[in-house]
Amino acid sequence: MPRDISKTLYDTIIIGAGPAGLTASIYLSYYKVSNLIISDSIGGKLSLAHKICNFPPEKEITGTRLKEKILEHTKSLKNKIILDEVIKLEKKDNIFSVITLNGKEFKSKTILLAFGTRKKKLDIFNEERYIGKGVSYCFSCDSMFFKNKKVAIIGNGPSAVFAVLCLIKIAKKVYQICLEDSIKGETFWIERILNNPKVEVLYRTKVTELGGENKLEFIILNKSFKNKKKLPIDGVFIEIGFEPDTTLTKQLKIKTDKLGYIVVNKDQSTNISGVWASGDITTGSNGFKQIITACAEGGIAAKSIFVFLENLLKNQK
Numbered sequence: 001m002p003r004d005i006s007k008t009l010y011d012t013i014i015i016g017a018g019p020a021g022l023t024a025s026i027y028l029s030y031y032k033v034s035n036l037i038i039s040d041s042i043g044g045k046l047s048l049a050h051k052i053c054n055f056p057p058e059k060e061i062t063g064t065r066l067k068e069k070i071l072e073h074t075k076s077l078k079n080k081i082i083l084d085e086v087i088k089l090e091k092k093d094n095i096f097s098v099i100t101l102n103g104k105e106f107k108s109k110t111i112l113l114a115f116g117t118r119k120k121k122l123d124i125f126n127e128e129r130y131i132g133k134g135v136s137y138c139f140s141c142d143s144m145f146f147k148n149k150k151v152a153i154i155g156n157g158p159s160a161v162f163a164v165l166c167l168i169k170i171a172k173k174v175y176q177i178c179l180e181d182s183i184k185g186e187t188f189w190i191e192r193i194l195n196n197p198k199v200e201v202l203y204r205t206k207v208t209e210l211g212g213e214n215k216l217e218f219i220i221l222n223k224s225f226k227n228k229k230k231l232p233i234d235g236v237f238i239e240i241g242f243e244p245d246t247t248l249t250k251q252l253k254i255k256t257d258k259l260g261y262i263v264v265n266k267d268q269s270t271n272i273s274g275v276w277a278s279g280d281i282t283t284g285s286n287g288f289k290q291i292i293t294a295c296a297e298g299g300i301a302a303k304s305i306f307v308f309l310e311n312l313l314k315n316q317k
Helices: 019-030 044-048 063-076 139-146 158-167 187-194 247-251 291-316
Strands: 009-015 035-039 080-083 086-092 095-100 105-113 150-154 173-177 199-202 205-211 218-223 227-232 235-238 275-277
Touching (some): 009 019, 019 035, 019 044, 019 063, 035 105, 086 247, 105 291, 150 158, 158 173, 173 205, 187 199, 275 291
Parallel strands (some): 035 080, 150 173, 150 235
Antiparallel strands (some): 086 095, 095 105, 205 218, 218 227
């Protein structure tokens, strides 16, 4: 009969299954540290990447394929992954209790927070009304619903750039709406956008309203913050960046900066003994949020957790 893993006391529970969490699990397994990954999805923002050309082992690879390769390595070590959302974290008598949305409780000696960041919303009138009816926060999930249609990507950062590159292969017309007067990202990809006749970039433009009867039919633009314009549209992809979810950090009183990112030491430890953090959720890597730095932070945290547990074992003897 299979063992109930919720009854196991793990050395480490990793919350998040992006590059940081998966890499940490790989390293911990080689250190013979028992670990469990709990996450509501696999890959994090890695799954959203159109193409990755700056990860040293790969000249060019999609985010989905790189996720699969890291996951294959993780699973080959027999690491356990639970697809669920962590809603509560507690610490009592130096043991951590992790409670999930499905009512499961798992216990561990240490915790690694690697849940990344979440998509920002526009916070404008009617935004919630049109989610799933023309408004999307995931171009890789929903792009095929807009084949041969007119779409707008709101944002001027790397995630918006990847969305545009994906949509120009599918949609009839693509508008990139930028609040600022430039597009940010890798020059190679930006040039592809600017040289594609299907794309129209609108600089210094803000979306102030969404409208339509039963689904999204138009957006109201505020060009140069002066003149308003109604633009007929079939779909909008909101790609204005990411922000940290502070729900779990507040529960354990973990120190964060003013934006909500977890403050970490050079070994990825936090102000709470037994808790580490890695990846986009942290203030580490000089703010350079890349796949390679997330992997590095995951590896550093794993080594630090191993040393912590070794010292814990020595003190118990």
